[in-house]
Amino acid sequence: MKRVMLTVAYDGTNYCGWQVQPNGITVQQILNEALSELTGEEIYTIGASRTDAGVHARGNVAVFDTSVRMPGDKYSYALNTRLPEDIKIQGSREVSPEFHPRFTDTVKTYEYKILNRRFPDPTRRSDTCFLYGPMDAERMNEAVLCLIGEHDFRSFRASGETNPDRSTVRTIYSAKVVREDDLIRFRICGNGFLYNMVRILAGTLVEIGRGKIDPGEMTQILERRDRSAAGPTAPAHGLTLLEIRYPEWEPDFFIRKQEQMSW
């Protein structure tokens, strides 16, 4: 048996999220089916990030075990010919049988994209959230500075998540909001994110960008540790999981990320 790791990109528009579930087609299900067909074994993948319905990924990570002798790096090509256009493998390789994509320290990067213009753009509708009216990206960027570092992000956790044992403390290595013409990008990188955390942050930033909340209030929202202090949850389709990296494989990358915090 060997364990193979896949880097998976998908357009989440037509899926009920990552995780296999009884009522709807998911990315994981399509991947399990393609792998089972390819290997002739019953394959069940373990994903690093169980993205919600409508959320996209450029680099989610999944592993599976197989006794097939094909080299780990050949899976990307072999799978892509069997996968639909909206799910494509970006790389594959053999990893240690002990490697678990969720119970290993990670550095994850998410991006939330806001299309801020007068009218919707049909060619960019699936991976941006369209919002008209003035929006000040510099105010938004000012507000994210206080997120960097280790904090209790309870204010930015979906109220549906009720497990009281779970820690709500996470470390953010970098956070930035930049405008490129009519596109506002909010990019955030950290060691983990609570349920809906990036979307609640994005929803709060929209209120800040529109002048309804002062950028300086972000610190107080964070300190309140109460979901009702933050803004609304921004729609899923503006969110993309850009990258997941594992510090144990790249200690230098992890040190650089930690250094960013002190900038």
Next chain:
Amino acid sequence: MKRVMLTVAYDGTNYCGWQVQPNGITVQQILNEALSELTGEEIYTIGASRTDAGVHARGNVAVFDTSVRMPGDKYSYALNTRLPEDIKIQGSREVSPEFHPRFTDTVKTYEYKILNRRFPDPTRRSDTCFLYGPMDAERMNEAVLCLIGEHDFRSFRASGETNPDRSTVRTIYSAKVVREDDLIRFRICGNGFLYNMVRILAGTLVEIGRGKIDPGEMTQILERRDRSAAGPTAPAHGLTLLEIRYPEWEPDFFIRKQEQMSW
């Protein structure tokens, strides 16, 4: 009666092109239906550019006549609530009843996007043409220089177009190929384009980028005035009609475009 001009953006993926036709849903048909419903009159639009199946637009132009008294600039909002997500009006205004979007001098800009990376990207699959393997955008940019100016572009006209009376001479004001990471953009601006011209140019540029044709050969291909001299027709979904402008309304813009030719 008044004539209203619309700037129309669409994702061409799910349409059989612009022009109304018996076997398939087109952008123009959806637009005619939405306008007829809105005005209570039977509206038939006239489009500036009859884009092919799968081709996208950020700024195609259409006009229609109506006796409804709503101001011309209100149509964009009124229509967008009735249009599907993949067709959205970007602006509307009243124009002279004599204005015809196709029989008026125009400056059109098209963009062909090539996604040049190892694996396909699901979130960018609908408006880029994915091609792996090394591709040299600088060679491609060198090759487009000879297109600028007035030339007979017969070599870049689909062989299906056989009307011998139609001139195949067009003026290109600017043409450029740039790489931004894994994306190669070929942008071309001129007073008109022959049937499939931008896609045949893109297909020829791909061969140049891959080293199969020398950049200097573009001049000879142009001079041959023979479709078989050029490369293949690149797929429709990589092409976007960015903009159509009318020099009679903006003489300065037109003069600037002509000046670009001498750069």
